[in-house]
Amino acid sequence: MSTVSKARPVVQDMIAVLILAGIAVVLFFLFPTNLALLTRIIAMMLLVLSLDLVTGYSGVATLGHATVFGAGAYAAGIFAAKFGVTDPLLMLAIGALAGAIAGALSSLVILRGHGLSQLVLSIAVVSLAHEAANKLSQWTGGSDGLSGILPSPLFGVFRFDLFGRTAFIMAVVLLLAVFVGLRIIVRSPFGMLCRGIKQDPVRVRAMGAPVYATLVKMYAIAGAVAGLGGALSAIATKVVGLDSLSFTTSAEALVMLVLGGAGRLFGAMLGTLAFVWFEDRVSAINPFHWLTIVGVLLVVVVLFAPKGLVGAIEAIWQRLRRARP
Amino acid sequence: MPTILSIAADALAYGMVLFVISIGLSVTMGLMKVVNLAHGAFAMIGGYIASYVTQQMGLPFGVAILAAVLGTVLIAIPLERFLYRRIYGARDLTQVLMTIGITFVIIGVANFVMGPSLKTIALPSELQAPVDLGFRTIAAHKLFAVAVGVVVAGALWFIIERTPFGVRLRASVDDAAMAGALGVKTKWVYAVSFALAIGLAALGGVVGAQLLPIEPYYAMHYMVTFLVVVSVGGAGSITGALVAALLLGAVQTTGRYLMPEYGEFFFYLAVIAIVCVFPNGLMGRFK
Numbered sequence: 001m002s003t004v005s006k007a008r009p010v011v012q013d014m015i016a017v018l019i020l021a022g023i024a025v026v027l028f029f030l031f032p033t034n035l036a037l038l039t040r041i042i043a044m045m046l047l048v049l050s051l052d053l054v055t056g057y058s059g060v061a062t063l064g065h066a067t068v069f070g071a072g073a074y075a076a077g078i079f080a081a082k083f084g085v086t087d088p089l090l091m092l093a094i095g096a097l098a099g100a101i102a103g104a105l106s107s108l109v110i111l112r113g114h115g116l117s118q119l120v121l122s123i124a125v126v127s128l129a130h131e132a133a134n135k136l137s138q139w140t141g142g143s144d145g146l147s148g149i150l151p152s153p154l155f156g157v158f159r160f161d162l163f164g165r166t167a168f169i170m171a172v173v174l175l176l177a178v179f180v181g182l183r184i185i186v187r188s189p190f191g192m193l194c195r196g197i198k199q200d201p202v203r204v205r206a207m208g209a210p211v212y213a214t215l216v217k218m219y220a221i222a223g224a225v226a227g228l229g230g231a232l233s234a235i236a237t238k239v240v241g242l243d244s245l246s247f248t249t250s251a252e253a254l255v256m257l258v259l260g261g262a263g264r265l266f267g268a269m270l271g272t273l274a275f276v277w278f279e280d281r282v283s284a285i286n287p288f289h290w291l292t293i294v295g296v297l298l299v300v301v302v303l304f305a306p307k308g309l310v311g312a313i314e315a316i317w318q319r320l321r322r323a324r325p
Numbered sequence: 326m327p328t329i330l331s332i333a334a335d336a337l338a339y340g341m342v343l344f345v346i347s348i349g350l351s352v353t354m355g356l357m358k359v360v361n362l363a364h365g366a367f368a369m370i371g372g373y374i375a376s377y378v379t380q381q382m383g384l385p386f387g388v389a390i391l392a393a394v395l396g397t398v399l400i401a402i403p404l405e406r407f408l409y410r411r412i413y414g415a416r417d418l419t420q421v422l423m424t425i426g427i428t429f430v431i432i433g434v435a436n437f438v439m440g441p442s443l444k445t446i447a448l449p450s451e452l453q454a455p456v457d458l459g460f461r462t463i464a465a466h467k468l469f470a471v472a473v474g475v476v477v478a479g480a481l482w483f484i485i486e487r488t489p490f491g492v493r494l495r496a497s498v499d500d501a502a503m504a505g506a507l508g509v510k511t512k513w514v515y516a517v518s519f520a521l522a523i524g525l526a527a528l529g530g531v532v533g534a535q536l537l538p539i540e541p542y543y544a545m546h547y548m549v550t551f552l553v554v555v556s557v558g559g560a561g562s563i564t565g566a567l568v569a570a571l572l573l574g575a576v577q578t579t580g581r582y583l584m585p586e587y588g589e590f591f592f593y594l595a596v597i598a599i600v601c602v603f604p605n606g607l608m609g610r611f612k
Contacts, residue, residue: 298426
């Protein structure tokens with residue numbers, strides 16, 4: 001690592017936020033009829049960012065990360081539909097809290113394993129959660145999904161309109177806030193500790209740092225982020241389905257993360273955008289071809305761009321810079 | 326009492342089907358250290374071939390089994406050569422992603438070629454007839470599945486523990502570089518073991534087709550189940566896979582019999598409990 005002055009990361013973050021906000025504004029005017037899809041992408045981005053914290057930064061392999069997303073979605077949805085808590089900001093807070101609790105609890109189980117057993121434990125956790133949501137149908141609506149979520153206007157003024165303008169703007173602001181927060185966390189001593197654990201847990205333990213407790217804490221933070229995503233999707237789509245708690249969603253999130261580049265926040269966002277947009281286009285043509293194409297894409301990424309899209313772009317950029325005199 | 330025996334009979338048949346399919350995965354994961362999530366996809370290919378051979382071509386069941394095993398291995402060999410060989414020794418996550426990708430492609434292609442409907446395999450009349458066990462009658466194909474499981478377990482044990490090939494395989498696994506230096510062609514050993522594992526998957530797909538019906542999403546539906554069996558048993562252990570398959574088969578079947586609403590619940594609770602207590606599986610050979 002080079003010696004950077006303390007001010008530079010802050011400037012970098014501000015530039016990044018401006019660029020992201022700029023992209024959002026462009027998309028808002030370029031695709032006025034696709035705002036619902038864009039909002040869905042942002043909700044998924046929060047899930048994939050959360051997965052990045054756990055997998056990319058802390059090295060915990062999981063195929064069950066939809067657990068925390070679904071926990072946030074159902075918590076926000078149930079409070080809105082059954083208890084009349086319809087304020088969108090309050091729903092987001094409930095989602096984040098539920099996600100954090102679900103993250104901390106599930107990490108107690110998942111962190112018991114290593115490598116393969118960890119993967120299997122994470123699958124078992126998400127499958128249990130899926131079954132539970134399916135069986136508790138008086139609360140969750142079972143396989144029909146939870147409906148009757150009618151969020152009240154944002155700040156009591158901005159209604160959630162038919163085109164999804166309010167939801168999209170709220171989602172973008174939320175994403176930017178989370179992005180800045182995560183940049184700070186990732187760079188903090190705590191974030192560095194997590195990266196250390198990813199590289200060599202034994203050495204970190206030998207230095208006297210608590211590995212297990214640190215990872216549980218990171219899991220809770222990641223859970224809160226994914227829970228926000230879940231609550232956002234509940235607010236934007238006004239239904240919560242069982243698929244928000246499924247193995248398939250977990251696996252897709254992992255695919256998006258690796259496609260973009262794990263261990264990089266930009267990678268998580270770029271991967272999600274590329275994947276969901278692509279899915280929307282191709283699955284409109286034929287769902288079977290879609291699966292085949294995703295499969296080929298995965299194999300190609302693993303073979304030729306193991307660091308994801310962002311990693312590949314960086315490599316090309318560096319080569320270009322070296323080529324210049 | 327009769328209920329318990331009848332559950333036991335069904336659980337044994339189901340467990341043995343799980344064993345025959347999963348043992349191949351256990352070989353790839355324990356001996357070659359590849360997390361092959363596409364294993365179920367190969368079982369599915371075997372099932373499709375057997376279905377085609379018996380239904381479309383009208384050939385007997387024995388021929389169908391042979392065609393399924395050989396055909397699936399033939400499809401798998403180029404995959405091993407060009408894709409799997411690049412991920413030997415890679416991180417778990419890399420292997421998971423690559424093999425999920427392969428699974429997606431196989432599902433898409435199967436759907437395109439064979440159509441989305443459920444495919445059956447025509448059984449010979451001897452296997453369709455019910456057999457009287459004294460306390461109940463059971464379909465003969467279930468007994469056949471149990472018999473195949475026993476034969477597979479015995480044969481594998483013999484190959485790995487008692488033949489020159491088994492010695493080379495174990496040597497390649499323990500220290501590939503040293504084994505290579507001593508003249509073992511490790512690439513060849515890996516290719517043969519991979520083919521063996523895929524052949525077992527195909528065999529399991531055909532034998533188990535009555536319990537795990539063949540359809541395009543077969544590979545996805547049972548991907549998790551097979552992975553769970555292997556990790557509960559401990560990758561690379563024949564006894565472990567056998568015990569895990571029978572145990573999980575029993576949990577699943579009992580749950581479905583007694584509390585059909587909550588069957589899956591018990592299955593995954595059992596998995597969490599076992600894996601928490603035995604992180605390397607019941608009889609894991611490797612960390």
